[in-house]
Amino acid sequence: MRRGPFRDGKFRSALHEPRTTVVLGRWLGAALLVCFLTGLVSHALQDPPTWLVPYLQSRPVGGYQVTQGLHVISGLAAIPLLGAKLWTVYPRLFEWPPARSVLHALERLGIFVLVAAMLLEVFTGLFNTLQWYPWPFPFRQTHFWLAWLATGGLLVHIAAKGTLIARHWRRPAVGLPQRRAFLTAVTAAAGVVTLTTAGQTVPFLSGLDLLAPRRPDIGPQGLPVNRTAAQAGTVTAPADWRLRVDGPRPYTLTLAELAQLPQHDVELPIACVEGWSATARWSGVRIADLMERAGAPAGAALRFTSFEANGPYRVMEMPSEYAVDPLSLLALRVNGEVLKADHGYPARVIAPNRPGVLQTKWIERIEVV
Numbered sequence: 001m002r003r004g005p006f007r008d009g010k011f012r013s014a015l016h017e018p019r020t021t022v023v024l025g026r027w028l029g030a031a032l033l034v035c036f037l038t039g040l041v042s043h044a045l046q047d048p049p050t051w052l053v054p055y056l057q058s059r060p061v062g063g064y065q066v067t068q069g070l071h072v073i074s075g076l077a078a079i080p081l082l083g084a085k086l087w088t089v090y091p092r093l094f095e096w097p098p099a100r101s102v103l104h105a106l107e108r109l110g111i112f113v114l115v116a117a118m119l120l121e122v123f124t125g126l127f128n129t130l131q132w133y134p135w136p137f138p139f140r141q142t143h144f145w146l147a148w149l150a151t152g153g154l155l156v157h158i159a160a161k162g163t164l165i166a167r168h169w170r171r172p173a174v175g176l177p178q179r180r181a182f183l184t185a186v187t188a189a190a191g192v193v194t195l196t197t198a199g200q201t202v203p204f205l206s207g208l209d210l211l212a213p214r215r216p217d218i219g220p221q222g223l224p225v226n227r228t229a230a231q232a233g234t235v236t237a238p239a240d241w242r243l244r245v246d247g248p249r250p251y252t253l254t255l256a257e258l259a260q261l262p263q264h265d266v267e268l269p270i271a272c273v274e275g276w277s278a279t280a281r282w283s284g285v286r287i288a289d290l291m292e293r294a295g296a297p298a299g300a301a302l303r304f305t306s307f308e309a310n311g312p313y314r315v316m317e318m319p320s321e322y323a324v325d326p327l328s329l330l331a332l333r334v335n336g337e338v339l340k341a342d343h344g345y346p347a348r349v350i351a352p353n354r355p356g357v358l359q360t361k362w363i364e365r366i367e368v369v
């Protein structure tokens with residue numbers, strides 16, 4: 001720019017230079033790679049395409065807890081790294097003339113799309129952990145497609161800057177003291193963000209969980225709640241509540257009858273896609289037992305329906321792999337107590353290695369499909 005506060009020569013910091021950008025870019029790239037891959041896992045587990053269903057695994061029990069924990073941790077760490085990296089290059093936003101050639105204009109347009117997609121991606125993710133949706137579009141699909149756009153854009157960007165990156169990849173013989181100080185500060189910021197939010201999913205860090213919206217041990221019966229019974233309109237279960245199981249041999253059971261069936265105890269986490277996870281001891285009836293009693297054929301999948309009036313998670317499909325797992329329960333109790341309404345009274349699903357959104361609460365119907 002020729003005039004104004006952003007004109008050439010107005011950017012005095014020695015750190016608007018490629019070596020600093022490259023170092024930050026490497027850290028950011030590593031965080032984004034972890035975030036992208038774990039995000040694909042999450043998407044596949046929550047909403048698997050048909051071809052993938054036969055490959056889904058109910059073990060390791062806490063697999064989703066780990067991948068989703070890493071997703072949120074790496075995504076949050078990416079925010080200060082992205083901010084710092086953009087700061088090192090932002091003077092170029094005011095380049096003059098704005099376009100030297102068609103190619104240069106296209107390159108700048110590409111950078112604009114990349115930066116916009118990245119910023120939207122990390123901030124929609126951050127807002128999601130806060131359960132704050134100040135936008136009219138669906139979160140999950142937008143976050144998914146933006147991830148591809150941002151990743152594709154990033155690969156093109158890395159290819160376009162390949163020579164520059166290579167030139168500044170190795171530590172220069174004489175370092176800049178400001179650079180060291182700046183990188184230390186950025187590392188510290190990313191570290192603080194990580195340490196004060198990871199506790200929402202990493203048990204031994206829960207005491208440091210200052211910035212995360214959740215603590216895994218706070219909530220009714222020692223567990224957080226995403227959608228409360230009041231929000232779902234299920235504070236009181238229907239007076240004539242019965243579990244209805246539809247299959248070759250359909251039947252219904254009262255709560256008392258369910259409680260008479262063999263009960264099993266499992267220790268399983270709820271790992272919410274919104275970033276928190278918490279493990280509890282659940283007791284109830286094996287889903288496989290209910291299925292067998294309905295005469296379900298081998299390999300059958302199940303569909304669960306909640307008596308919640310409406311809501312995106314009212315109906316849930318469970319592939320056979322999870323249905324036959326002895327750890328998958330229709331739980332009636334948690335941590336030794338009857339489920340509170342917020343946790344799904346009278347009965348909820350709990351199964352290993354599945355996203356929290358699929359641990360359906362307030363169940364009234366199971367269908368063999």
Ligand SMILES: Nc1nc2c(c(=O)[nH]1)N[C@H]1C(S)=C(S)[C@@H](COP(=O)(O)O)O[C@H]1N2
Nearest residue numbers: 224225226227272306343356357359360361
């Ligand atoms: N019927 C129904 N079940 C539901 C939900 C819901 O909105 N409706 N929310 C799900 C989500 S997003 C999570 S993370 C878990 C949380 O379980 P909790 O509230 O018992 O901790 O319940 C799941 N089960």
Ligand SMILES: [Mo]
Nearest residue numbers: 272273356357
């Ligand atoms: Mo969730």
